[in-house]
Amino acid sequence: MERIRDHDTILAIQDTTELDFSPKPVRHARSENPRRQGMGPLSNPKARGLKVHTVLAASAQGVPLGVLDQKVWVREVKQGGNKEKRRRLVSEKESQRWLDCLSVSQRLVPNETRVITVGDREADIYQLFAMPRRPESEFLIRAAKNRYTKSNVFDESVIPLFEAIRQTAVLGEINLELQRTSRRKARSASLSVWVKTLWLQPPAYLESGKFEPIEVNVILATEEYPSVGEKAICWLLLTTLPVTSLESAVQCLEWYSYRWLIERYHYCLKSGCRIEELQLENGEKIKRALATYAIVTWRLLWLTYEARQNPERTVDGVLEPYEWQALYCRIHKTNIPSSEAPTLGECVRWIAKLGGFLGRKGDGDPGIKTLWRGLKQLHDITQMWLLLRE
Structure with missing residues (x-):
């Protein structure tokens, strides 16, 4: 909310994804393959997992600002045909999540900030268009x-x-x-x-x-x-x-x-955080883990896009002093850190370098995968830096 207050216009991007926790094939005779509790059917009728609907706030320049809302639910087994489903009230359908999240966005975002709800074709719901909307x-x-x-x-x-x-x-x-x-x-x-x-x-x-x-x-x-x-x-x-x-x-x-930002967000949640590989036993525990991973995933996306939009801003307030000092010394192979904080653009490329980014002339900006790998390495390097500095 503090980041949103710095902007006149924000995008509230909505989208849905699935977390697949279907039993994995047993690789060894002694391996256990328990069926988790609290799961429901997904788009693939044979798969089991959770549905997740996210509202990702982004600036008008396309920089992710954080998660405004996130709904997690277990889908019930489908009953009745499409004609019966169409006649049901929207409050009785999964479509209601789009309306609920619009209400959350309007309530949380300050009235003086224009909030634009962005959605793909799944959001083409007449009742969503007809909802009362506050000014802006x-x-x-x-x-x-x-x-x-x-x-x-x-x-x-x-x-x-x-x-x-x-x-x-x-x-x-x-x-x-x-x-x-x-x-x-x-x-x-x-x-x-x-x-x-x-x-x-x-x-x-x-x-x-x-x-x-x-x-x-x-x-x-x-x-x-x-x-x-x-x-x-x-x-x-x-x-x-x-x-x-x-x-x-x-x-x-x-x-x-x-709108593609929210697909990248869900991609990071699965590919970077690997949330579908958690060995938790039931849906409620996975929901609590998701609450933490939601923040980790946003921070990774924010670093990626903020560094592209504002590469010359100082890294102060983004990384702790001991983090950028450890990073600086590791990259420059010295034990004497810089007296001045480097820029965000420099630090992001250094982090990506830890993750395998080569930084050649035609490589462009580092991607999310290399940043994710680099951040994991930076965490270990920082812990050793603190130990030695003590």
Whole structure:
């Protein structure tokens, strides 16, 4: 909350992941393979584990600021078909987590700070759009459903969303820098942009008269000529933010591109902290471990992205003096530390070097894996430094 207060705008990025604690194959005859208690089905019906929904706060420049909220639950065995599920109240579905987390974000973030809820297509929930929002609370969500829309609230005719946005003229073309993901390389994408204000109509299955049409700004960005071997970008975004120009549309697209941060967060939780390899016996103990790992994972992400945004800031307040002193001496092979604190950018590259980062001209910025390995080494080096300094 202290970090958030330093910003006029923050992104509250929501997403869900799964922690798979299915019994592992027994490698040795004497090995035990107990079935943990307090687990439920996952996307794979044969797997067992926990569902985790996280709200990660990030600055408008894409630096993770911390975890605003995190919900952990055990999924029940599915009953009934999709038609029966659709008719249930949203409060009876897992979808309710998106609404609950929006309430938490609005309650925790100071009223003078603009909070933008960012979500992927799973967040395309009409009841989420219809929720009461305090001033300076906005949403930026990728559309999944081809909802019925109107050009204005008094219009008699309705038209599907995907068709309605295509009926307007192209606003312009932009170049957007895309971060590397598990499905694509980091690259620059040339996007054609459409913008239109539409009114979303309530779905037919909702109680008539209880929900009103909702005014949203719609942004469509498509990549007409993707790089060879790359899948074309096609984002259809729904937002309550004002979109009156190409520049404001670009800002929304850039903020949506930061949604990838929460996927990196969940990746670190599993790959770096290796939470799915914990040998705890039941779900409640794993939840308590997750509370600690949530902080460790955020700090790793924050170091990575803060060093890229502000490499020249001093490392004071990020590392303890004895930590950067031990790091400085290990890297420079000396027992006399620097009299002045180094920069954050220098320290992060030194930590990454401990983790195997070579720092060659074409290597770019260090990644999360090498930083994770380097931080583990730095911890051991620091403990020895303190022992010897005593």
